[in-house]
Amino acid sequence: MTRELDLIEELRIRADTVTSFIDQYLQEKEPSELYTAAKHLLHAGGKRLRPCMTILSCEAVGGNPEIVIPAGAAIELVHNFTLIHDDIMDRDDLRRGYPAVHTIWGNAGAILAGDTLYAKSFELITQAHAPPAQTNECVRIIAEACVEICEGQWEDIEFENRDHVSEDEYLMMVEKKTSALYAASAKIGGILGGAERRVVDALGEYGRLVGIGFQIYDDVIDLRTPEDLLGKNRGSDIVKGKKTLIITRAHELGEDIKIFGKKNASSEEIDQAIHQLEECGSIDYAETKAIKYIQKGKKMLKILPNTPSKQLLLDLADYMITRRY
Amino acid sequence: MTRELDLIEELRIRADTVTSFIDQYLQEKEPSELYTAAKHLLHAGGKRLRPCMTILSCEAVGGNPEIVIPAGAAIELVHNFTLIHDDIMDRDDLRRGYPAVHTIWGNAGAILAGDTLYAKSFELITQAHAPPAQTNECVRIIAEACVEICEGQWEDIEFENRDHVSEDEYLMMVEKKTSALYAASAKIGGILGGAERRVVDALGEYGRLVGIGFQIYDDVIDLRTPEDLLGKNRGSDIVKGKKTLIITRAHELGEDIKIFGKKNASSEEIDQAIHQLEECGSIDYAETKAIKYIQKGKKMLKILPNTPSKQLLLDLADYMITRRY
Structure with missing residues (x-):
């Protein structure tokens, strides 16, 4: 527990740096209402895990953390852009306890707020304090991750209209929708930190x-x-x-979740469905899977020398499956 | 007229190269339906002016046109992304005579189709056959243009809810919403063609x-x-x-366009309103303005040596205000 508290403090310090950087980067821009909409979720919290x-x-990898702040900020902006657009698509009205962007500024406003952050993130990544070839590679990595995010989100929506989705299909979707950006986050840190190729690849695999594991556990949460x-x-x-x-696990076990897809289910019905999923063991099943991915991810870091930062990366991996929200 | 026909043939050759490149770049991607949606407007025509x-x-500027095909394709993808998202925001159901993307794949599908093209365009620009520093500058220019496009589109929507919009406000909006991408298009051609800074700047000003002029004339059309x-x-x-x-000109002249903003106006009412705008001279006024911008733009090209390609750039400028659609 102390280790988790230490981690949270270490994350908070770095998260604050990124948030301040973004705030400064996006301040006093016009039209101000567009930027208020774009920054809405950033100010609604978020742990800046990426x-x-x-x-x-x-x-x-021994790099100077100062030089990756713009790149880290770019990744956080990509993440926020996806949250804004996802909330429109999924008709989610609440995010981090705050009203979603589209509930305040409408669909048009939310589309534009997301599009603006998207562009700002690429603008930012070109400002990395790095040789142009490295910067270029970072742009390519983020762009490819964005493509994967879109493909994964498309599949996620498409799955809602299908009777059967296999575990493999689910995992491939999650790999694109969620883990591509984590892979990009770790890789870019390695590249801009000056790591050699095999270290960068190991970091990418760690992130992936x-x-x-993060996304599977998110569904548990x-x-x-x-x-x-x-x-x-x-x-x-x-x-x-x-x-x-x-x-998908509950379906494989032959469980019939009566309120599945029932938009107007009552709290009691939802509690009952959750109870049913606990009883059949599918929530535990997912949790165990998540733990396995985290363990595999941590193994990738063996390539790194033992340093406090490496330990924090290991603790960050553990945190993905110990956090409560 | 022969010159315009020559231009159209010269544009067609280059447009076909870009379209083939994009087709190949986006072929056999999964989920296939996402890419069908993303390519829908590309296949619905378009002149590839950018x-x-x-x-x-x-x-x-004496560069090899082969090397700018990926960059040109990237710009066309940005343009298509904006069309897809704009049609959702403006609730336009027809584009180039074809159903808009959101009318076939819904808002969620259209948001994702646009987001995918957005990411693909940045992926593409990193593949420019150019030194990394040049590529990097192109990424920055496109990203900045995308930010401006979003800001301009935000203003365009916001103007709909305002009683009064001045000519200057309109022109500043158009400069961001439409001309930023033209400026980027010309600049990037110059940069990747190896032009010196003052030539690149002149090309950017030409595009701007x-x-x-293009957008003002578009409203005339x-x-x-x-x-x-x-x-x-x-x-x-x-x-x-x-x-x-x-x-805005008609309002300045004290004209009251009765069906302005009336979604269910009849064809007769629309014809009448257009007649009123012709009579008060505001359509001619806009046309004259458009011509002036085109003339100013052409002057920027004085810096270039006289070549057939320069002549085509001059003809392209004229085409903006002679085309009928």
């Missing part, structure tokens, strides 16, 4: 595996964490008909 | 001025071109309540 991974990766801590409606994935690993 | 400007600018040629509803800007230069 830029922290970039900074820690840079540190762990940890990212998959959606069912186990109380709403006030969660910042959104508990069990929202169930009523939206999201084919999470928990659901 | 990538043609990039290629011609490269040629006119010609882009403003919306009122003067028959629907079958236009590929969308004639006078759509009027019923949507768009504050074009034609409208």
Whole structure:
């Protein structure tokens, strides 16, 4: 527990640097209302796990963490852009306990707020304090991650309309939708920190595996964490008909979740469905899977020398499956 | 007229190269339906004016046009991304005579199709056959243009809810929403063609001025071109309540356009409103403005040696205000 508290403090320091940088980067821009919309979720909290991974990766390969702040900020902007657009697509009205961007500025405003952050992130990455060839590689990595995010989100939506989704299909979707950006985060930290290719590749693999574990565990959290801590409606994935690993597993076990995809289910019905998923073991199943991905991801870091930053990357991996929200 | 026909043939050759390149670049990607949606408007026509400007600018500074094809394709993808998202925001159901992307794949599908093209364009620009520092500058220029496009589109929507918009405000909006990408197109052609800084700047200014003329004239076309040629509803800007230069001018002249912003206006009412705008001279006023911007833009090219490619850039500028759709 002390280690987790230490980690959270170490993350907070780096997260604050990134947030300040973004705030300064986006301040006093016009039209001001567009930028207020674009910054809305940034100011609604968030742990900045991805830029922290970039900074820690840079540190762990012996790089100067100062030089990756713009790149880390760029990654956080990409993340925020995806949240804004996802909330429109998934018709989610709450995010981190705050109203989603589209509930305040409408769909048009939210589309534009996301598009602006998207462009700003590429603008930012070109300002990395690095040789142009390295910067260029970072642009390519982020662009490719963005393509994967779109492909994964498309599949996630498409899965809602399908009767059956296999575990492999789910995992491939998550790898694109969520873990591609974690892989990019760690890789870019390594590249800008001056690491050699095999170290960069190992960091990318660490990010990829940890990212998959993160998303699987995120679906667990959606069912186990109380709403006030969660910042959104508990069990929202169930009523939206999201084919999470928990659901695909329950279906494989022959469980029939009656309110699956039922938008107007009552809290009691949702509690009952969650109880059913606990009883059949599918939530535990997902949790175990998440733990395995995290363990595999941590192994990738063997290539790094033992330093406090490496330890923080290991602790960050563990945190993905110990956090409550 | 022969010169215009020659130009159209010269543009067609270059446009075909860009289209083939994009087709090949986006072929056999999964999920295939996402890419079908993303390519929908590309296959619905379009003149590829922006990538043609990039290629011609490269040629006119003595560069090898082959090397700017990926960059030209990237710019065309940015343009298509903005069309897809704009159609959602403006609730336009027709584009180039084809159903808009969101009418077939829904808002979520269209948001993702646009986001995918956005990412693909940055992926593409990193593949420019150029020294990394040049590529990097191109990424920055496109990213900055994308930011401006978002800011301009935000203002365009915001203007719909305002009683009064001045001519200057309209022109500043257009400069961001439309001409920023033309400026980027010409600049990038110059940079990748190896031009020196003052030539690159002159090309950027050419693109900026010609882009403003293009948009003003586009609003003229919306009122003067028959629907079958236009590929969308004639006078759509009027019923949507768009504050074009034609409208701001009419308002200045004290004209009251009764159906302005009236979504369900009849064809007769629209014809009448267009007649009123012709009579008060505001359409001619806009046309004259457009011509002036084009003339100013052409003057910027004095810095270039006289070559067939320079002549095509001059003809392309003229084409902006002679085309009928």
